[in-house]
Amino acid sequence: MTGTAGSSRSILEGRGERSGRRSGGTRTLLIGLVADPGFATEIAHRLAEELPGALAERSGYRLHCRVTVVSETLSRGEGERIIDLAAQRRAREGWDFVVCLTDLPLSANQGYLVGDLSRRANAAVVSVPALDMLRPAEQARDIVVRLILEWAGELPADSGDQEIEGGGVGVRSGVQPVAPTDEDIDVEYAAPAGRLRLLVGMVRVNRPWRLVWGLRNAVAAGLASAAFGLVSSVVWQLSGAMSALRLGIATVASLAMIVLWLILNHNLWQHADRRDRVEYRQVRLYNAATMLTLVIGCGVAYVVLLAGSLATGWFVVVPQVLSAVIGHPAHVSDYLRLAWLVSSIGTIGGALGSGLESEDSVRTATYGSRERHRPPREPQHT
Template structure:
């Protein structure tokens, strides 16, 4: 927000940036705005814009992009609702627009921007997945990745693996890829206790859990897929370096070419993903927990439990 220009260039603005956990329940936009207003009064701020990674919703259950209260000069913006792509630039433009509108309350009667029911839900989900930064799962899976690389290096020079890879059709290889990634994702969810359960039987609570669980699964799938691709590339490079298809073909009494190395690396990547992923512990539980909105919510609650002023709002 340091590049935010005030609407009136003749005035100097003091901009304070605060990053804190929202207290529980702040997915409800009314609660979120109320807590921001309380913090503004506490700090004697003239204007406050809250940016949150939480998906906001109103009392009708609609997901929201933004809610403003020009009279109180307060606004809250849901970052995942921006869709994830070019989030920083979109957020800067949105904040400029909100500040300009609230700086001239007579020209802004306040507004609430709701997301489209279907397309907006997918946009929100994609924004939540990108907010989880699935590429950061790779360091958390480092031990599993190293184990998978070791497994793949040994399997690549195994004649039985060559025979199996050469006998598989392309659709079986696709099934093997999907199954290996799904098994590792399931293991991460179970081992990390990442599955969110509704707090009660209300439709809103069940919908929240479904949204959180969907974002967690997609985040984990993306992170594991990144590891899978890296594993495939390394296995392929290793196979191209150490193996001679003509020599292996003569040993197996089969006609093999360099194209078969791509198939071999594909099969080995699937087998090594399962063997390395399920047979190795996590390098960092925190990296895995960060993939789940529900776990980050637990972390926020733990932080607030030790906060001397738990009623304050934030981020």
């Protein structure tokens, strides 16, 4: 550890005035944060606010930093690693160190990668889906601070497996140092091989609740279908006669229809060669995240449709007229059942409207499609 730390220091001190600005034994570093658009960029902006103070405190105020955030999707060629692309961006920008926050799940020696460091490249990578489910930004800050300290040779020699303030690394956080499988990687942290944790992280990165805006054409078609149902006396009679079980089945069937239509219409389902176990496992994870994202997103859209149908029905459908059709005085429960049924009808109509959505509006919420459409890296000619 001591030899490695000394090597890191010599790298820092050899950069001249730019990275070696000293005052009373302190150094000021230029740190770049390159993050995928979306949730990863949100974490990067929060890191930019908290990293200078956290790094100064953890280094005993020997290290200070200025942070730059870049939000972009790194273009990868076949076989290229994210950490190498981040290092190339660091060299172009003139940063001392770069951290790439990617929204892709990455495999590690034991479990799934949370963060790794290459001293040769002066770069680190943090996989956002593998971060803590409840406090991803806090854990990202703690891990990034630790990686920078490792790189700069400022990490105390006896702090190997100790818990970082805030629970970034250690037994309680579930994140542990592992032996890197790549010879260019010096430090690697991984989370246990729990697919549920990683799947939840991937869905969180997708932010399925924002899918409602991406499906605005489907929601508009659903509202039009629901409006037709609200003024149909046949629908009134059906809502009064159907049991809660039947209404629930109608809800599940309508949601399944729109999810299936989105997958088929936008080619969101990935296929992999079963003989390639690594690729097959990754594709299964992508498909599961896509499916869960769509189910949650369409579920949120259904709730929006239900609330709109209930409010509209309460205003448009006169109680006396509804009572005459259903054969008993209309109560709040009758309006709820009516809104429930027309929401399911509207969701089926929304499935047809979802065919009008642009590829981009759906692609941003699905892992497999987003990865397939990452901008290709043009070949470099020397």
